[in-house]
Amino acid sequence: MALNYDFEWGLLLENPHKEWIIEGLAHTVGLSLTAWVIALIIGILIGTIRMTQSPLLRFIGTAYVEFFRNIPLLVQLFIWFFVFPLMLPNDLMFAWNRLPHVPLITALLALSLFTAARVAEHIRAGISSIPKGQFDAARSSGLTQVQMYRHVIIPYAFRVMIPTITSEFLTVFKNSALTLTIGVAEITGAAKAIEAWSFHGIEAYTVASVTYMTTTAIVVLFMSWLEHRLRIPGLIARK
Amino acid sequence: MDWNVIIVNLPFLMKGLWMSIKLAVLVICFAFPIACVMAVGRISNRLWIRYPSAIFVNIMRSNPLILIVFWFFFLVPILTGRPVGDFASVMIGFVVFFAAYFTEIIRSGIQSVGRNQIQAGLSTGLSYFQTMRMIVLPQALRNMIPALITECVIVFQGTTIAYVVGLREFLNSTFLVTERTLRPAELYIFAAIVYFIVCFAGSLLARQLEKRKVIT
Numbered sequence A: 001m002a003l004n005y006d007f008e009w010g011l012l013l014e015n016p017h018k019e020w021i022i023e024g025l026a027h028t029v030g031l032s033l034t035a036w037v038i039a040l041i042i043g044i045l046i047g048t049i050r051m052t053q054s055p056l057l058r059f060i061g062t063a064y065v066e067f068f069r070n071i072p073l074l075v076q077l078f079i080w081f082f083v084f085p086l087m088l089p090n091d092l093m094f095a096w097n098r099l100p101h102v103p104l105i106t107a108l109l110a111l112s113l114f115t116a117a118r119v120a121e122h123i124r125a126g127i128s129s130i131p132k133g134q135f136d137a138a139r140s141s142g143l144t145q146v147q148m149y150r151h152v153i154i155p156y157a158f159r160v161m162i163p164t165i166t167s168e169f170l171t172v173f174k175n176s177a178l179t180l181t182i183g184v185a186e187i188t189g190a191a192k193a194i195e196a197w198s199f200h201g202i203e204a205y206t207v208a209s210v211t212y213m214t215t216t217a218i219v220v221l222f223m224s225w226l227e228h229r230l231r232i233p234g235l236i237a238r239k
Numbered sequence B: 001m002d003w004n005v006i007i008v009n010l011p012f013l014m015k016g017l018w019m020s021i022k023l024a025v026l027v028i029c030f031a032f033p034i035a036c037v038m039a040v041g042r043i044s045n046r047l048w049i050r051y052p053s054a055i056f057v058n059i060m061r062s063n064p065l066i067l068i069v070f071w072f073f074f075l076v077p078i079l080t081g082r083p084v085g086d087f088a089s090v091m092i093g094f095v096v097f098f099a100a101y102f103t104e105i106i107r108s109g110i111q112s113v114g115r116n117q118i119q120a121g122l123s124t125g126l127s128y129f130q131t132m133r134m135i136v137l138p139q140a141l142r143n144m145i146p147a148l149i150t151e152c153v154i155v156f157q158g159t160t161i162a163y164v165v166g167l168r169e170f171l172n173s174t175f176l177v178t179e180r181t182l183r184p185a186e187l188y189i190f191a192a193i194v195y196f197i198v199c200f201a202g203s204l205l206a207r208q209l210e211k212r213k214v215i216t
Helices: A009-013 A017-051 A053-068 A073-087 A090-098 A102-128 A132-140 A147-182 A187-198 A201-229 B004-008 B010-042 B048-059 B065-079 B086-112 B116-125 B126-164 B170-182 B184-210
Strands: none
Touching: A009 A017, A009 A201, A009 B116, A009 B184, A017 A053, A017 A147, A017 A187, A017 A201, A053 A102, A053 B184, A073 A090, A073 A102, A073 A147, A073 B116, A073 B126, A073 B170, A073 B184, A090 A102, A102 A147, A132 A147, A132 B086, A147 A201, A147 B126, A187 A201, A187 B065, A201 B065, A201 B086, B004 B010, B004 B184, B010 B048, B010 B086, B010 B126, B010 B170, B048 B086, B065 B086, B065 B126, B086 B126, B116 B126, B126 B184, B170 B184
């Protein structure tokens, strides 16, 4: 099978391609890091309220998770981008449309809320994995429910959950590629633009793939180091 | 809000939904058998089988689906030397991508079956492949049914990505109607509700099956 294709790797270093790639990298990394941090905060909140005694709070938590997990991210992006501004009162809508980088802000909003639902699931699984004795011990030493979570359960659960929480970063990192559909110039979008511009798809998509694969490799290495550092004595190490 | 726009365009939208379902079902039907073979390869003792499957799975899992779709959309016509149509290009990308995820599910399913089952199979005179096919895989399949159903829901959600190459699945049909009618609110909310119903039903089914006892 003859491959009918002329490789021209040099064109990646030519402008405007080089600028697109650099901008794409910055957007992908910046967007996914920010979204991940916001998602952790919201996710921990939602995950925790799902473990409380109050049926109302539990229902809110469950509804949040089911809602965001069962609608495809791309549909959510479109709703935040096309529908959400229409739902705002008029003056707010104008203010929203006047914001700089509306696509970027929308992408951040959608990615954070979507990822938060996934984080909340991991948090719940982590908390459920804590032996019941920890809860009893905390309560019997006189801690209130909030204190119990704050000082005993969450620090414990967090260490159990480090692998899933870190790999959630990789999920956001990959999901950020979807934001090209609403006009965020992230790395996959940059690669697509170079392909459309020069028809050198192999070179362009290689840049994007290498970005994702290198990041994955780095995060996986970091994760195993961190997991080793923070393992809870007495728990059997994974693998 | 004017929900009439949905009723008027319902036939067009349903054609899109049918395309999404067709795409998801075909992807699952092709990806699953490939994944079964690769999962066995992934735990093989022969390094020349194990490493290539591991590398393939890890490459696929570290790339976003949308990028894989772009890759195949670009590569398939070049490799085959002739246009094969959007549907085929997208299908191949999806199948390759989701085969990697199914492989990992099947692998962990196989590894959830006790080692003594394999030893027992081999010691009764079955060959390695007979042991796999008749002893290990039936038990493994049962253990991994919930994870497989969850993955099928993810495949269905993933079909929305075909939007980026203009394949007329449900999301793309919705988008086309919004372009024509300028009623994004009703249409996207309708799309979200439809996706939610299908995916939530799948999630509930997976959870129900998870409650059954796992064989070890």
